[in-house]
Amino acid sequence: MGDEDWEAEIVKPHMSSYVPVFEKDRYSSGANGDTYNRTPASSSEMDDGSSRRDHFMRSGFASRRSLGNRDPGESNKRENISTMGGFGVGKNFGNRGFSNSKFEEGDSSGFWRGFQDGYDSEASVLSRRGGRGSFRGCRGRYGLRSPNSEYEQDEGTQRNGGLFGSRRSALSGAGNGDTYQSRSGSGSGRGGYKGLNEEVITGSGKNSWKSEAEGGESGDIQGPKVTYIPPPPPEDENSIFAHYQTGINFDKYDTILVEVSGHEAPPAILTFEEANLCQTLNSNIAKAGYTKLTPVQKYSIPIILGGRDLMACAQTGSGKTAAFLLPILAHMMRDGITASRFKELQEPECIIVAPTRELINQIYLEARKFSFGTCVRAVVIYGGTQFGHSIRQIVQGCNILCATPGRLMDIIGKEKIGLRQVKYLVLDEADRMLDMGFGPEMKKLISCPGMPSKEQRQTLMFSATFPEEIQRLAGEFLKSNYLFVAVGQVGGACRDVQQIVLQVGQYSKREKLVEILRNIGDERTMVFVETKKKADFIATFLCQEKISTTSIHGDREQREREQALGDFRCGKCPVLVATSVAARGLDIENVQHVINFDLPSTIDEYVHRIGRTGRCGNTGRAISFFDAESDSHLAQPLVKVLSDAQQDVPAWLEEIAFSTYVPGFSGSTRGNVFASVDTRKGKSSLNTAGFSSSQAPNPVDDESWD
Numbered sequence: 001m002g003d004e005d006w007e008a009e010i011v012k013p014h015m016s017s018y019v020p021v022f023e024k025d026r027y028s029s030g031a032n033g034d035t036y037n038r039t040p041a042s043s044s045e046m047d048d049g050s051s052r053r054d055h056f057m058r059s060g061f062a063s064r065r066s067l068g069n070r071d072p073g074e075s076n077k078r079e080n081i082s083t084m085g086g087f088g089v090g091k092n093f094g095n096r097g098f099s100n101s102k103f104e105e106g107d108s109s110g111f112w113r114g115f116q117d118g119y120d121s122e123a124s125v126l127s128r129r130g131g132r133g134s135f136r137g138c139r140g141r142y143g144l145r146s147p148n149s150e151y152e153q154d155e156g157t158q159r160n161g162g163l164f165g166s167r168r169s170a171l172s173g174a175g176n177g178d179t180y181q182s183r184s185g186s187g188s189g190r191g192g193y194k195g196l197n198e199e200v201i202t203g204s205g206k207n208s209w210k211s212e213a214e215g216g217e218s219g220d221i222q223g224p225k226v227t228y229i230p231p232p233p234p235e236d237e238n239s240i241f242a243h244y245q246t247g248i249n250f251d252k253y254d255t256i257l258v259e260v261s262g263h264e265a266p267p268a269i270l271t272f273e274e275a276n277l278c279q280t281l282n283s284n285i286a287k288a289g290y291t292k293l294t295p296v297q298k299y300s301i302p303i304i305l306g307g308r309d310l311m312a313c314a315q316t317g318s319g320k321t322a323a324f325l326l327p328i329l330a331h332m333m334r335d336g337i338t339a340s341r342f343k344e345l346q347e348p349e350c351i352i353v354a355p356t357r358e359l360i361n362q363i364y365l366e367a368r369k370f371s372f373g374t375c376v377r378a379v380v381i382y383g384g385t386q387f388g389h390s391i392r393q394i395v396q397g398c399n400i401l402c403a404t405p406g407r408l409m410d411i412i413g414k415e416k417i418g419l420r421q422v423k424y425l426v427l428d429e430a431d432r433m434l435d436m437g438f439g440p441e442m443k444k445l446i447s448c449p450g451m452p453s454k455e456q457r458q459t460l461m462f463s464a465t466f467p468e469e470i471q472r473l474a475g476e477f478l479k480s481n482y483l484f485v486a487v488g489q490v491g492g493a494c495r496d497v498q499q500i501v502l503q504v505g506q507y508s509k510r511e512k513l514v515e516i517l518r519n520i521g522d523e524r525t526m527v528f529v530e531t532k533k534k535a536d537f538i539a540t541f542l543c544q545e546k547i548s549t550t551s552i553h554g555d556r557e558q559r560e561r562e563q564a565l566g567d568f569r570c571g572k573c574p575v576l577v578a579t580s581v582a583a584r585g586l587d588i589e590n591v592q593h594v595i596n597f598d599l600p601s602t603i604d605e606y607v608h609r610i611g612r613t614g615r616c617g618n619t620g621r622a623i624s625f626f627d628a629e630s631d632s633h634l635a636q637p638l639v640k641v642l643s644d645a646q647q648d649v650p651a652w653l654e655e656i657a658f659s660t661y662v663p664g665f666s667g668s669t670r671g672n673v674f675a676s677v678d679t680r681k682g683k684s685s686l687n688t689a690g691f692s693s694s695q696a697p698n699p700v701d702d703e704s705w706d
């Protein structure tokens, strides 16, 4: 089958908005590509299976402390993969996929294999390239990713920036054309490097964060100008307050154990009335359909109202957004905020940052909802949209600025935002915001001229996962007496999600996926894959199978991303194929199923992904395809997550976990199943409001896992 035939064969009868572009050039670029040699992650130091199992059991497999350990040996091994691959034998996608096989052919020799090989080749090529992305490692100690991941490719490019070097500087300085964006085309085609999950990274030198603005969004790397202007948010009250129903398990939230650590935590509140919010806020809360506080709200609201810094960790879908928005708005109302008006330089009182465009937009809509009828004006700005549009939104007035990091830094560089008035800095998905991807940007933000010091502002961090390393980094942003709220287990999966893990080899995945989706029928389903190309491929494949599907990933234009999300939300396309860009935060009504076609590289991402279902007391189901060849490093943490969420653990998964178990590592690497609670421990005082209570300080050691 020639290239033309291939293009003709992709029939899209059920595609609405999703129009993948299969450019032959893109897929034949693997001519010199090298194979990524998947390395089984079992690297136990023990030879004998039974003694390994004994040791495994003795070492307390069921205890968090042992389970959380990631094998550094494995980490090293995985780090080296790209290097190995770099000298491996190349396979050409074009030859194997297009020329020799038809799309419908068997998995082992057909397109699928060709796609995989071509894809892997490309990843290897990227990771080998000199200068920018020459060596890829794990995300510090807490970010193992397979080398073929979208994230990893980006990460490799930014790695030269060093742990807290400038992501942008690192990208822009090299000046060679051998960049990710030069390959990936559409979504990042405006010339900027599309960093991590979402941002366009441009610029050069020490003031590189100014360049997106000054260079008309393309900075010093040439590319088309971004002209996309997102549609305005709904104006009618019904749409603003549209919400979905809490589920049958909403009341069970009350039984979740909550721990607050840090000194002099204010007592939790049990009702909205106790929060003493102003009438307008109360009315908005009622219109939003909130009658009862969720646990994270019960604890966080009084803490924030009391002016304290906060790090809060609560399960996915349990209302963290309102937990910070409501008290911030209450403060603003109480302090008598001045109504926004047109000014060239706006000085917002609150800045909220989140890692992805869709998520920050969602937070903005929530802020707009809760501030309805007040003089507080929320504004959202994010990459992939016309820069001038962002500026126009801001100059009209801005009390709460919701932004993705890249666009925020650019707008600050353009001097449209002054930071002197900032009283609240919120990092949603804070562990993501502080990791090596966005950490440098966040550090720059807090050291920008005018930004009040941490003593003078209130800093709030929220996530469902909080690795210990990240908690330690967070200290730089927070006052030393910050409070730590842990609802349930830090990093634990939501119990309302039924988790099923199936052992499926990579060449059987498509067939299994179709089988499952046919059984599911029209129920909304998110299918997660590891790479952008695979997202395109699987979406196309499903459409060809007559399953209405759309896709979202970082190579799609922002317009397409929003259209895809819209089509999924309204049910026009009940299947959304997504990369990690959609793993965190997205709150979409009626997502009944999450399918991990590819498991993510870290257990945290798994927790976030499956949290797209089973939200707000509703139930959901997550099915994960576990490929023993590539996913064995996840076996241990997966067993832990499953058992802690009281899910069935397949015997075969336990076996793999046994066989890959390596004793003797302390629980502090990113492979941890969970971070412990508050890394400061020893200052712990549990809540006094009825869930559990203990004033006894805990020693700072691994025992804090329990």
Ligand SMILES: Nc1ncnc2c1ncn2[C@@H]1O[C@H](COP(=O)(O)OP(=O)(O)OP(=O)(O)O)[C@@H](O)[C@H]1O
Pocket: 243, 244, 246, 289, 290, 291, 292, 293, 294, 297, 314, 315, 316, 317, 318, 319, 320, 321, 322, 463, 464, 584, 585, 586, 587, 611, 615, 616
């Ligand atoms: N007290 C409440 N009563 C009813 N619904 C609520 C309440 N609090 C939040 N919700 C709703 O629950 C849903 C999930 O909330 P939210 O998106 O804030 O969760 P989250 O904890 O931030 O999740 P994630 O970890 O995935 O980001 C939203 O639709 C929100 O409007």
